[in-house]
Amino acid sequence: MVLFGAIFVKLNWIQAYKADEYRTDDRNQRVQIAEYDRPRGVIEAGGVPLAENTETGGELKYQRTYPKKEVYAPVLGYKPLSGVAVGIESAENDILSGASDKLFADRLSDMFTGDSSSGGNIVLSLIPRAQEVAWKQMTNNERGVTRGAAVAIDPSTGAVQALVSMPSYDPNPLASHDSKVASAAYNELNNDKSQPLLNRAVANTLPPGSVFKVIVSAAALENGYNLDTEIPAGAVYQEGGATIRNSEDEVCPGSQITLKEALTTSCNTGYSKLGVKLGRDKVIDKAKDFGFEDESLKVGDLESGKGLTVAASRTGTIANKDGSVDKAALAQSSLGQRDVRMTPLEGAMIAATVANGGKQMRPYLVQQQLDSSRGTIYTAAPKALREPISSSTANGLREMMVSVVTDGTGKNAKISGWEVGGKTGTAQNTADGDPHGWFVGFAYKDGKAVSAVCVMLENVPGGHASAEAARIAGLIMKATAAQGGN
Secondary structure: OHHHHHHHHHHHHHHHHHHHHHOOOOOOOOHHHHHOOOOOOOEOOEEEEEEEEEEEOOOOOOEEOOOOOOOHHHHHHHHOOOOEEEOOOHHHHHHHHHOOOOHHHHHHHHHHHOOOOOOEEEEEEOOOOHHHHHHHHHHOOOOOOOOOOEEEEEOOEEEEEEEEEEEOOOOOHHHHOOOOHHHHHHHHHHHHHHHHHOOOOOOOOOOOOHHHHHHHHHHOOOOOOOOOEEEOOOOOOEEEEEEEEEEOOOOOOEEEEEEEHHHHHHHHHHHHHHHHHHHHHHHHHHHHHHOOOOOOOOOOOOOOOOOOOOOEEEEEEEEEEOOOOOOOHHHHOOOOOOOOEEOHHHHHHHHHHHHHHOOOOOOEEEEEEEOOOOEEEEEEOOOEEEEEOOHHHHHHHHHHHHHHHHHHHOOOHOOOOOOOEEEEEEEEEOOOOOOOEEEEEEEEEOEEEEEEEEEEEEEOOOOOOOHHHHHHHHHHHHHHHHOOOO
């Protein structure tokens, strides 16, 4: 009697509390067969299908395919037969699979007609021409770099126009119905030391170098400085255990330099002294205003908040063991070195904030959700994320960053007939490693902010690591307007 009672209780517990878990378990083959009984929704951008289906003629009727292979993989992710989807395939799974409450009408119609409609469709904000220019230029860069990332954003809306991570991967084998093929493909990618599965645009943080000077400039402009304010400079600056030198002897050798000229020429000694003068709290607080230390950001669907997880950019504590200010660390951190770490997405958001008059928009990838008949069920409504700087500060930074491109270190980003602003960054790596090259910038065409971009190249051999990043950035921004944008 006791044993029968125990069985009765167990069966009811399974039926009442565990049924849904067992039903949706990835190992439940009946669920897999049912899931592949109808086509998964299409993911597209600019009318170009990026994730679609082919009929197999087998028990699993549809095979998920990715026609552009590596180009869009860091955004799309993939939908494996067994296991959890990643990327937008995961974030928008309810719509794509047809399980969302938003598609109840489709399911109700199927009950009466006996049909099996496809899942809903996702339209991304990506501009195919910009994405493919970014991919081509990154993977065929003139310095032979094999790792890096590029992000472009519409400054006024936050729509992500391009997002590239290299090296990338072909998601098709990972979605294979042959578990041995899928497992072998995953193991090969996972064991690759170049980390092709790592989305460097949002999940990797590296020292940004002199790009961080934009944030220090913002702190200065909001604490009594203006573009013509002269700040101390010089060939060498010693602070504690840190020795700061300029990239070349001819850069700001004099004892004073204006704030605008300091950014234009990327004067290291001037910005180190400026950061120490402003103080740790002002530098850290302004970085936080721009989004540093934010651990909650995801880039995907503005309505649900689901999407690609973004690693937090960091400044480090800039403190001694007793909690007091470490001035040597502050001098180095003001140049984007020491413990400062940033994602390429954050770099693009910094440039976008300046281009958008001081308001930072929440970045997103999902422009629309469509039902199986391509009727619109959701369209992204841009949202402000934060306001890191005043409009007057944004105007000052804009003028300074335009000067960087017209007269300074960012000349490679010029676009004929456009107003382009930006900031280069060469970040020292390890004692025996090549530096990282960065560029963040924005472009105006006919008075309208068209795009804000960040390009990061890891371990650039030779000098002037940021020059190639600036060149690629200019081509990406030009490509965003060539197709009209979103």
